[in-house]
Amino acid sequence: MTSSAPHTSPDRTASAGARSACQHACQPGPGALRASLPDGHPIATFLDEHQAILACLERLAEIAAAPSVPERRAGLEELARLASHLIGVEPHHQREEQVLFPAMQERGIHGPPEVMASEHVRLRALKHALADFARRLLAGDRSAWHDAQATAEALIQMLRAHIAKEDGVLYPLALQAIHEPSVWADLRRRCDAIGYCCRVTASQADGHT
């Protein structure tokens, strides 16, 4: 997701995150949380990627609900692309599992990161199952439609709920727990090393584009 905001250094990102940390838990939703964070902040990037993933799920839901055979056939290639794209958000999960969750656990927050990591595993299995069914459909196996549809529905519901929990609980908790600007700057560098997805890059997030 491209931002037109001016350049934001990791230090500025971190200090802004720390300044507003106490406010986040009281804010009503991810939109308000995102607005309180500067571009390039690790949590801002997670939130931006979630918006892109939700848009992808919306389109997936439309394709899975196609009522007629011609409409289903027309959506097959896009179904396969969406499944592939959802598998490809792996850097998002990796940044959470390797960078954000350990930082929260070091501060005594164990439950929510463990639950989210566990959900990642289930989401991965569903995404790969959907990709398998999409491949079978593209190869001409029409019997895979109901399987693909059910898998898409399960994935959409689980992933939307997962994003709601991260946006509404996990990220505000992280912002409350991690106060030090230097820590956020370090987390940002480690996130950069893993990479981004959904067309969101560190330089874009910082307004470098």
Add this chain to the structure above:
Amino acid sequence: MATPELKFPFARELKEQHDALRATVRWFRSEVEQGRSNGSGGPVGDAFLRLFHEQLVKHFRFEELHGFEGGSGSNDPEIQGWTLELFRQHHDLEERLGALIARLEESGSVREIPAPLLTELDAFFAALRRHDAEENALLSWISRGPADFARDTEEP
């Protein structure tokens, strides 16, 4: 749902049960959809639903008894946790369907399901399909072994 090829002795029976239940669910959903457009439940009456409930409960107990391809006793805590979550869903689903059947009987209209109950029945079948899709994904994972998901990257 095409159940993945499995390695354990009860796999064939599990696959047959899944195939039968999935075919029935598809038929039910089609009847429910037709009933909604006609304003009646059509042939999806309480007798069919009671029979389906009975078979569904037997199927759930079968999966639980056999440990779901070793999932409930897996050394992998993620597999074990997901399996136990699916077992919890079994109880929620069977109770939900039981309550719907009881309400249908209370309504006194056992052959033609009232519209509000049809909507709830449709939602139940959708939930059952999602549960089935989760089971399928878990079985694929158990039968294929863990994938190196960290290698997955976004396609250009």
